[in-house]
Amino acid sequence: MREEIFNMTKQEMKKLRVIDSAISGNVTVKEAAGLLGLSERQVLRLKKGVLKQGAAFITHKNKGRKPSHAISDTMKDKIVALKQSDSYRNANFTHFKEILSGQEGINISYSSVYRVLSQAGICSSKKKRRSKNHHRRKRKEKEGLLVQIDASPHAWFNETIHSLHGAIDDATGEILALHFEKNECLRGYFEIMEQMIERKGIPVNIYSDRHTIFKSPKKEEPRIEQQLKGKQTNLTQFGEAMEALEINLIFARSPQAKGRIERLWETLQNRLPVEFKIHGITSMETANEFLIGYIDKFNEQFTVIPKDPQGAFRELEDGVDLSTVLCIKEQRVVSDGSGFSYGGKYYQVMGKEKPVGLPRGVTITVLNSHKRELKVMYNGVVYGTNYMAQKPKEKALQEPCKETQRIVARPDDDHPWRIPKQKRPRLSYDESDSKLLEALFNSSRAWA
Template structure:
């Protein structure tokens, strides 16, 4: 007997001895008075065995037989079904073998024997192109691309800026390597000829974003800790320009396609 059944027997026995009323026993056991009366009657007739559920030790009538379990496991391990995931296997059992069981039942039978469902193929998620900004000057994409632009067997980096709304090139400047000077020259040409944009979209190069930014923990951010601006980001901030950094080349695809 479980401890719960022992406690219930003690309370029922006290009720039979007149030490507790039916109402008091019902309150102690958390049962209705009708249930207590039924239990009292059962204990009087059969003793403590009346408190043990009649189905204890019996297999549920709706339980899957060991023979059927063995058949399901054998079919799953066969060459015909070994590569089918559990959901598909469940459907095949009903279609070709007349075995109609719930998915959870099939899952529990197979999983209990150590059989795992083959991994599903990840569904291809197409990249949706971000819509262009509605007006020129709201967002400018900046980037640099190293290439043998002069055809002399030596790479040079072209720094460029392109307007997101119109696709218009706002400035280009070539240097030996990607550098701060290249982006400053592009920014100077853009500002003098097209005005101040609202924001600049760039990659996470150290020219735009401090290398320490990724090292800030959530706790540090909650405490208000921030990284110092880079020279370029500080200059843009003083002009009221917001710098937005992308996490992938595809995110700033317009300037990438420019190259």
């Protein structure tokens, strides 16, 4: 009897004492029901059971039994071994539960994963922090009204720091684009803008930090040529591209202001390295290919529905070539043969089949896109280019001149040029000066 009471819980021991008091007549059935929070019928049932079976009737009948759906010890050992493996070691408990279901075919609840791993002394790599009370900006009502962009340097694979450029919609939390580069650069941001426009369209606003890629550090007024075009502030290459696409660029004053994408980096820094290990990704090129499919998988799990289903993205106008907008634009002066120097190399402006005859000294705009060949723009028309190993003038000087037969003209022996000066005939006039003046004076042409 004592052993049974010892194995009871505090609640069960309290229940037994009240029932014993009811049996001995110290309390009535109604009073016992009030003390235990049970109905009088349940108190009568407990009295009858204790009188027949003793204190064991109070304990739960499943106590000490193993449930039929309980996780076996073999399965627990397997889960712990998988979590301690090199591929899954850095995965948090939620991500590990998804990996067990998708990669290992083990379908168990998060609470079971947490209990098994916690009993084995394993802690989650991502601990929940105590929430702080702060003002939280509401999401935009429509997708496409505000898109946050940023880059995150991190050891994503091979313990080498790479920068992941990304764009996320403020209304839905949907990842619109991801792209790896060796460091945060204009090329990476042009790439995610192209991905986003091809996937969803052109947003209304872009929300970024105050990096010099987005905001020019020059405080002086723009050049006169820019002011004549209506520009009141100095624009960066990225700013000029956004202006051409009619996208409003908004600058955040703190990382907390663009918390949507900052929390995305926290999630991806915890999940992506594990995914890269699972799929054997060790280079930036293969990582960028993997991200194309991973974006859809991530969005299916984490995207929320906006308040207004009518999106604010707009389609790219027909005839607009993104390679001439999302590119680096620089000015160059045309030299001989419609050529120009760029990046230490010499190029020639080309039409469809032959060089374009541009005047020497005119200014052209070089369009340098990292994905396509070098192009130039002159008077609003885009032309192709042709790389030349050397300038046309240098090429002409180095080529040997064609030998042509020189024709020498020699005068005859009796030509006046061959007569010595002393033997040349002297020319004289028989008429005197007075006669010549008289002839001129009497001439009809003199008075015409």
